[in-house]
Amino acid sequence: MVKTYAEALQFIHGRDRFKKKPTLVRMRQFMARLGDPQKSLTMVHVAGTNGKGSTVAFLRDLFMASGDTVGTFTSPFITRFNERISRDGEPISDDELVDLVNRVAPVVAQLDEELAEEGPTEFEIDTALMFCYFATHPVDVVVVEVGLGGLYDSTNIITPLVAVITTIGLDHMKILGDTIPKIATQKAGIIKQNVPVVCGRLPEDALAVMDQTARDKGTQVVALGRDYAVTNEPEAQWGERFAYDFDTEHWQRLQVGLLGQYQIDNAATALTAFTLAQRARGLTVTPADVRRGLKATQWPGRFERVNAQPLIAIDGAHNEPAMVEMAELLRRHFAQHDVYIVLAILADKQYQQMVATLLEVPNVHLILTQFQGPGQRAAATPAELEGAADQSDRVTMASDWPTALKTALGTMSAEDLLLLTGSLYFISEVRHYFKDDEK
Structure with a gap:
C-alpha cells in the first residue's frame, strides 16, 4: 500500500524504462485486468520526432475554446510529474496520483509474478494511470502524446478520432532505426483502420511511408504543404502570425504566442486535426473559438x-x-x-x-x-x-x-x-x- 506522494513516485520511477523485446501484448493484458478504461475515452493520438508537446497544447486549447473539457497526457514533465496527466491544463493532484498507484500496483505485482523479468515498464504504468484517471474523471476529449516511436508505444492500444504525426527526424536511432523511412515506419504504427491521419511538414520519404501505411489501413493522410497550407505573416510582437488554408477553411491573421516558424506548423497541424475531430463528432468549427484557442496556447520550455x-x-x-x-x-x-x-x-x-x-x-x-x-x-x-x-x-x-x-x-x-x-x-x-x- 502506497501512502504518500513520494512513495507513489518511487513506485513509478523504480520500474524499468525499456524491455529487450518491444510488444503491445503486455500493455493489452495490463489494461484488460484494469477493465480496459481506455475503451470509454474519445481521443486524439499525437506522435512525431519534435513538436508533439506544442501540438498537444494547441489541440487542448482549441477544444477548450469550443467548450470541451480536455484531458492531456504528455512527456516528459517540465516541473512536476503530475503535469503529465492534466485536465483542462490542471495537473492531477498528489492525492489522486496516490489513489491511482494503489489501484494499479496489485495488477503490476500479478504481472511481475507471471511474466518474471517482463513485467510492466515505467511508461506503461504512466499510461495505465492516465487511462484510469480519465475513465473515472470524465472529459470530452483526451489528447494523448506518444512517448517514443509509435508502433510499440504503450499508448498505441487506442483507436482515436484522429491520428497526428507532427515531424519526422533523426532521433532515438538506436531504438527506432537509423534512417528517415525506418523512423517513419515506427511513427506510422499509430495509423489505424479508417482513422484520418494529419501530418506536419514531413520529408518526402517519410510522407511516402505515411501514405502507403494509410492506404493499407483504408484511410488517408492530410499533409502540411500538400493538403493544407500556411503562410507566415510577420508579427512585430512576441509570437507568430499566419494565414491557413484547408479544404473549405480559409483563415487570415491567426496569432500564436509561441515563437518560431515550427510553431506555425504545429498550430496548423493541430488546427487541421481539431477540424477533422470536430467533423467526426458532428460539431462545427467557429472562427472565434479558433482564434481564442490558438492565441491562448502556452507551453513551458518552448522558447x-x-x-x-x-x-x-x-x-x-x-x-x-x-x-x-x-x-x-x-x-x-x-x-x-x-x-x-x-x-x-x-x-x-x-x-x-x-x-x-x-x-x-x-x-x-x-x-x-x-x-x-x-x-x-x-x-x-x-x-x-x-x-x-x-x-x-x-x-x-x-x-x-x-x-x-x-x-x-x-x-x-x-x-x-x-x-x-x-x-x-x-x-x-x-x-x-x-x-x-x-x-
Missing part, C-alpha cells in the same frame, strides 16, 4: 521567456532537427542582437551536429556546460562539446550551468538575448531556478 530585461529564454531543443529549427528562429527574430547560448546536451544525442548547427548562426556565442542527466543517461561533458566546436573563438566552457549563466550575464549587453537550451531535462532544472525566484 519560453523567463526574464524580460535582460531577455532570457529557455528552450527544450534536444536533437539535431530541433537545433536546425532553433537556428532558423534565431536568424529570423534575433539577427540584430548578439545571442549567448548556455548549452547542455545528453551524451546519447548528436551533440557534434547540434553544436555545429548553432555555430552556423554568425551572432551566436556558445557557453558549453553540463547538468545532472536523468536516471542512467549522462550529459555530454563541456570538453566533449568543445571537441565538436572546432576551436571557434565564439565558444567558452563552464563546469556547471549556474557558472555558465553568471558568465553570460557578465558578458552580454542589455540588448542581447540569453538562451539556455540543449535538453528538456536541462530546461526542467533551469526553469525551477527562474520560476522559484518569482515566488
Whole structure:
C-alpha cells in the first residue's frame, strides 16, 4: 500500500524504462485486468520526432475554446510529474496520483509474478494511470502524446478520432532505426483502420511511408504543404502570425504566442486535426473559438521567456532537427542582437551536429556546460562539446550551468538575448531556478 506522494513516485520511477523485446501484448493484458478504461475515452493520438508537446497544447486549447473539457497526457514533465496527466491544463493532484498507484500496483505485482523479468515498464504504468484517471474523471476529449516511436508505444492500444504525426527526424536511432523511412515506419504504427491521419511538414520519404501505411489501413493522410497550407505573416510582437488554408477553411491573421516558424506548423497541424475531430463528432468549427484557442496556447520550455530585461529564454531543443529549427528562429527574430547560448546536451544525442548547427548562426556565442542527466543517461561533458566546436573563438566552457549563466550575464549587453537550451531535462532544472525566484 502506497501512502504518500513520494512513495507513489518511487513506485513509478523504480520500474524499468525499456524491455529487450518491444510488444503491445503486455500493455493489452495490463489494461484488460484494469477493465480496459481506455475503451470509454474519445481521443486524439499525437506522435512525431519534435513538436508533439506544442501540438498537444494547441489541440487542448482549441477544444477548450469550443467548450470541451480536455484531458492531456504528455512527456516528459517540465516541473512536476503530475503535469503529465492534466485536465483542462490542471495537473492531477498528489492525492489522486496516490489513489491511482494503489489501484494499479496489485495488477503490476500479478504481472511481475507471471511474466518474471517482463513485467510492466515505467511508461506503461504512466499510461495505465492516465487511462484510469480519465475513465473515472470524465472529459470530452483526451489528447494523448506518444512517448517514443509509435508502433510499440504503450499508448498505441487506442483507436482515436484522429491520428497526428507532427515531424519526422533523426532521433532515438538506436531504438527506432537509423534512417528517415525506418523512423517513419515506427511513427506510422499509430495509423489505424479508417482513422484520418494529419501530418506536419514531413520529408518526402517519410510522407511516402505515411501514405502507403494509410492506404493499407483504408484511410488517408492530410499533409502540411500538400493538403493544407500556411503562410507566415510577420508579427512585430512576441509570437507568430499566419494565414491557413484547408479544404473549405480559409483563415487570415491567426496569432500564436509561441515563437518560431515550427510553431506555425504545429498550430496548423493541430488546427487541421481539431477540424477533422470536430467533423467526426458532428460539431462545427467557429472562427472565434479558433482564434481564442490558438492565441491562448502556452507551453513551458518552448522558447519560453523567463526574464524580460535582460531577455532570457529557455528552450527544450534536444536533437539535431530541433537545433536546425532553433537556428532558423534565431536568424529570423534575433539577427540584430548578439545571442549567448548556455548549452547542455545528453551524451546519447548528436551533440557534434547540434553544436555545429548553432555555430552556423554568425551572432551566436556558445557557453558549453553540463547538468545532472536523468536516471542512467549522462550529459555530454563541456570538453566533449568543445571537441565538436572546432576551436571557434565564439565558444567558452563552464563546469556547471549556474557558472555558465553568471558568465553570460557578465558578458552580454542589455540588448542581447540569453538562451539556455540543449535538453528538456536541462530546461526542467533551469526553469525551477527562474520560476522559484518569482515566488
